Amino acid sequence: MRCFRRSMACACPPLPDFRRRPSMNVSSFNRLRGNHAVRAGVLACMSAIPCVAHAQTDLTGSSRLLGDRTEITAGAAAVATPEYAGAERARVQFNPVLVVQRGVLFFDTSRGGGLQFQSKSGFYISQSLYYDLGRLQSDSNWRPGSRLLAGMGDVPGSVTSRTLVMQQVTPYMNVNAEAEFTLKDAARRNRYRAGMEFTLLHSANDTVALDLDVHGGDRRFNQAYFGVSDAQAARTRFAAFNAGSGAYAAAVGGSWTHSLGEHWATTVGVTGTRYLDNAEDSPLVARRSVVSGNLALTYSR
Template sequence: MKKRYIKPARSRNFHVITNTLLSIGVLLALLAIGLLAARSAHAEEAKSGAKAASTEKTLIIGAGAAFGPRYSGSDQNMAGPLLLLDYSTPGGFFASTMRGLGYGSTIGAFNYSAALGYRGGREEKDESDFGFSSGSTRLRGMGDIKGSASAILSLGYTPVEWLNLSVTADLALSQRNNGNALHFGVSSPFYSGPSDKLTLAATASVGDSKYMQTYYGVTSLQHQNSGYRAFKPKSGLYEVNASLSWEHRFDAKWALQTMVGATRLQGDAAKSPLASRRLSPNAAIYLTYTY
C-alpha cells in the first residue's frame, strides 16, 4: 500500500510573515525601479537648470505640548511638554529630536532617509521621560522595557503634489529583543494657502513576534507577578492611526503647528490583556521658529 504524503500545516504566523515580506519585497522593487527612472529624470532636469538647489542650512526650534495615552493600550491619558530641535543641511544631513540623526535626499518624485533614532521604554510605575509618560502603576509586575537605539529607514513616493506614500522600518539596534516594526503611511496636504496648510495622514503599523511580545504579550512569569493572564501575540498588524494637521505661518520665521488624531489597536494587540481600550486620542500643539 502506498503511503500518502501529508503536507505539513502552516501556521497563521507563517502566512502573516510571508505575506508581509512579499508585500515589502514588491514595494521595494517598485521603489528601486522608480528611483532609477527618477534619477535619470533628475539628471536631465539638473542639466537644464530647471530646479535650483537650496544652499542654506536650516535650524528649526519649537516648544509646545502633546496629549496621548500613558502607554499603548492604556485608558489613562496624559499631557506633557513637547520640544523640537531640527537641523538640516543642503547635502542631506539632519539632526532632529523627531527624525533622529541621519541623511536623507529626494530624487524626482522619490525621497529616502536613513537615521539613528531612539525608541522609548516603558516602566511599571508612573514615570516620565522628558516630562511625558513612559509607563503606569497598572503595569506593576510586568517589569520595565528598556529604551533602545534604532535604525530608522524610510522610502517615500509622491506621485502627485497632493499625495505622499511611504514605508518606514524601525529596527532595534540595542535591546534586540524589543523587536522591529514597519509603518506604511499615506498623507495628503489637501489644502495649501498663503499662510495655512492642512494635511490628512494615516499609518498602518506591523510588528514582528518579538515586538508584539515585548509591548503586548504577558509571559508566565509576568502573569505570576502582575495578575494579567498569560498571552503570546503573533506578528502582524497591531495599530492604525489617522490624524489631521494644521500649520499656520505668521511670517517666514514663525509658525504654529497643531495635530489631532486617533490610534486604534488591531489584531492580537487589541486582544492583549494590557489593552484597556482599543481607540486612543492624541494631539499636539507647538510653536516653531526657523533660523
C-alpha cells in the same frame, strides 16, 4: 534639500514632527555601542553617501553635497497622549522641537540624525539613527509607562536604525513606508508602518493634511508591548497573552499648520488610533480606540 515631513508611530501614539510642512509640489522641496548591529547601521549610512552625492550632482549640477545653507527649526510642543500603548489614562507632556538640515544631513528630535535624499520625480529616502525609549513599569513624565504595569518589568530602550521611503503620486498625495530596527542585542524588536498622506489645503499661510497609517511589528515587538508571559502573569493582575507578528494598529491623523509670519508657525494635530489584530485582545490594552493631540509653536530660519 527640504526633508520630507513624516514621523513614525511607535506602540504609543508618537511625538509628532513639527517642521514646516512642504507643499506636495516637487519644487517646494528645495525650500554607541559597538555591537555588530550598530556597525551595520552606521555602514549603511556611510555606503549611501556616494550614491547620494552622485544623485545630488545629477539633480542640480553645481549643487554641493552639503548644500549652501543650514535650515533650523526650534520650538516647543504640548502633547496629550496615553501613558503607554493601550493605557486608559492620558497625560500632557511638553517636548522640545529641534530640526537641523543641511544638504543630505539632518537631525530631528522626532527621527534622530542621518542622511536624506530627494529626487525630481518626488522620491524621498532617509536613513537615521534614533532611540526607542521602551516602556517603564512605573510612572514617568517623559517615558511611556505606568505604575499599573508593576511586575511586568521594563521594556528596555535601544538605539534604532530607521529607514523612511516616500513617493509622491500626485501634487497632493504620497505613499510612504518606514521601518525601525533596534540595535541592542538584549532588546531585539522591529516595527513597521505603511501609509498615505493627503494635502487637503495648501496656501501661503496654511497647510492642512490628512494621514492614513497601518502599524505592525514582528513577534518580539508585539510581545514586548502587548504580550504577557506566564511569568509576568504570575506577578501581575494580567492574564497571559501571546502576541504574534503582524499589524497592531491603524491610525487616522489630521494636522493644521498656520504661518505667523516669515519665521513663526503653529501646528495643531489630532490622531485617532484603533488597536487591532495582535493588540486589541491584549489585557494591557484598556482602550482599543484612543485619541491623542498636540499643539506646537516653532521658529524657523
